[in-house]
Amino acid sequence: MATKQKREPLSQERIVTAALLLIDAVGLAAFTTRALGKKLGCEAMAIYNHFASKDELLDAVADRLMSKTVLPSEGSWRERARALANSYRALARVHPHAFPLLATRRGTLPSAYGMYDRVFAATMKEGLDPFAVACVFRALAHYCTGTALYEINTTAAHADGSATELPPEVAASLPSLAKVAVYFTPTHFDALFQFGLEALLDGFERALLRRAAEQA
Amino acid sequence: MATKQKREPLSQERIVTAALLLIDAVGLAAFTTRALGKKLGCEAMAIYNHFASKDELLDAVADRLMSKTVLPSEGSWRERARALANSYRALARVHPHAFPLLATRRGTLPSAYGMYDRVFAATMKEGLDPFAVACVFRALAHYCTGTALYEINTTAAHADGSATELPPEVAASLPSLAKVAVYFTPTHFDALFQFGLEALLDGFERALLRRAAEQA
DNA sequence: ACCTGAACACCGTTCAAGT
DNA sequence: ACCTGAACACCGTTCAAGT
Numbered sequence: 001m002a003t004k005q006k007r008e009p010l011s012q013e014r015i016v017t018a019a020l021l022l023i024d025a026v027g028l029a030a031f032t033t034r035a036l037g038k039k040l041g042c043e044a045m046a047i048y049n050h051f052a053s054k055d056e057l058l059d060a061v062a063d064r065l066m067s068k069t070v071l072p073s074e075g076s077w078r079e080r081a082r083a084l085a086n087s088y089r090a091l092a093r094v095h096p097h098a099f100p101l102l103a104t105r106r107g108t109l110p111s112a113y114g115m116y117d118r119v120f121a122a123t124m125k126e127g128l129d130p131f132a133v134a135c136v137f138r139a140l141a142h143y144c145t146g147t148a149l150y151e152i153n154t155t156a157a158h159a160d161g162s163a164t165e166l167p168p169e170v171a172a173s174l175p176s177l178a179k180v181a182v183y184f185t186p187t188h189f190d191a192l193f194q195f196g197l198e199a200l201l202d203g204f205e206r207a208l209l210r211r212a213a214e215q216a
Numbered sequence: 217m218a219t220k221q222k223r224e225p226l227s228q229e230r231i232v233t234a235a236l237l238l239i240d241a242v243g244l245a246a247f248t249t250r251a252l253g254k255k256l257g258c259e260a261m262a263i264y265n266h267f268a269s270k271d272e273l274l275d276a277v278a279d280r281l282m283s284k285t286v287l288p289s290e291g292s293w294r295e296r297a298r299a300l301a302n303s304y305r306a307l308a309r310v311h312p313h314a315f316p317l318l319a320t321r322r323g324t325l326p327s328a329y330g331m332y333d334r335v336f337a338a339t340m341k342e343g344l345d346p347f348a349v350a351c352v353f354r355a356l357a358h359y360c361t362g363t364a365l366y367e368i369n370t371t372a373a374h375a376d377g378s379a380t381e382l383p384p385e386v387a388a389s390l391p392s393l394a395k396v397a398v399y400f401t402p403t404h405f406d407a408l409f410q411f412g413l414e415a416l417l418d419g420f421e422r423a424l425l426r427r428a429a430e431q432a
Numbered sequence: 433a434c435c436t437g438a439a440c441a442c443c444g445t446t447c448a449a450g451t
Numbered sequence: 452a453c454c455t456g457a458a459c460a461c462c463g464t465t466c467a468a469g470t
Binding site: 032033034044045048053054 | 465466
Binding site: 100103104105106108110113114116117118120121124130131133134135137138139141142143144145146147149150153154156157162166170174175176177179180181182183184188191192195196198199200201202203204206207 | 316319320321322324326329330332333334336337340346347349350351353354355357358359360361362363365366369370372373378382386390391392393395396397398399400404407408411412414415416417418419420422423
């Protein structure tokens with residue numbers, strides 16, 4: 001029995017899924033309502049029946065992306081924080097083109113509310129007060145966001161060869177920069193990230209102990 | 217003596233200055249080559265005689281922005297790092313619309329090379345090896361970038377009232393999130409940033425001491 | 433209710449032509 | 452050498468019209 005409908009009907013679900021795939025494939029700059037329409041088998045304007053604007057669609061894509069972060073269900077706050085940080089950074093590796101949406105858009109991301117609640121509850125159960133939890137969580141998130149954006153930009157620059165090395169004349173006149181910049185390449189991404197992450201966690205562990213002692 | 221030229225001639229200098237002012241005034245989305253032309257008293261196409269593309273112009277704007285960061289000339293690496301971090305964050309407060317250019321664009325920023333060289337030289341003189349310097353510097357930069365982007369987005373959301381509070385039904389069903397989210401508002405930006413910064417510096421100080429001990 | 437076609441008011445960028 | 456005017460190939464979005 002031949003069907004009358006050419007395509008299955010549109011929905012926010014389907015549109016967001018296609019949008020993320022298209023962004024992954026062509027990048028944010030080439031992500032166009034018209035191109036998305038073509039991918040979905042409809043006209044670009046059909047999308048506006050499901051999203052008020054391209055901007056709202058991008059919010060939904062960011063939310064979808066966030067929902068892919070994995071929170072481990074066991075372990076101390078430190079172990080969980082470490083796992084969450086790595087999961088967030090992994091997201092940037094899988095979706096380098098879409099990830100900046102998470103860092104650039106306003107607003108809270110509803111799909112992460114449940115996850116936040118679980119981490120925060122577990123962390124407070126270990127004795128941290130809400131302010132301390134806020135500090136740890138925000139600092140970790142910001143560290144990961146900044147790292148991910150840097151890694152994405154640098155990887156892209158290395159891929160198209162636009163910034164592989166420090167210009168030789170710069171290296172010659174700024175020797176300290178040259179010595180350190182050796183470690184600013186993709187080869188060392190993992191080492192730097194893990195070192196910084198542990199330092200951050202160490203620092204927090206100490207700060208929180210000190211804080212607890214003061215309040216006792 | 218009446219002058220024949222209607223306007224002083226264009227230059228990269230003048231264009232970048234006008235571009236930064238325009239972005240500050242109207243935001244990145246409304247920053248248009250045509251609007252910039254109007255501001256400069258010329259046609260949009262005249263700009264292409266000084267920059268190959270809008271993209272290259274934006275790179276130059278990012279570079280200009282970076283050159284406004286202030287490095288203190290005295291103090292221990294810890295004091296300098298703290299001052300540099302605060303200066304970088306201050307940049308985001310003065311140029312909230314333009315700041316994302318720093319986080320989003322590829323590539324090294326030549327105008328900061330000299331500054332980097334001086335910080336790195338001073339830090340290595342205190343006994344840190346190049347890898348350690350790279351770790352500290354990158355972690356601090358990423359922490360600041362992430363914080364600044366978050367603060368910019370959240371401030372904008374609060375300004376237009378789009379995300380002032382957690383929806384009451386969410387707060388009711390996710391109590392731990394609600395308790396912590398109290399601190400995710402502009403009122404607490406400074407406290408969270410400074411707490412995280414000190415924790416990061418503490419963590420690094422310890423990590424570096426441990427590293428030095430292992431190598432000795 | 434959902435989708436299309438044509439249209440509007442824009443973009444960045446090109447290119448031949450002006451001075 | 453530097454700038455302009457007109458044009459090209461796009462955008463996001465509107466709206467009346469179709470089903």
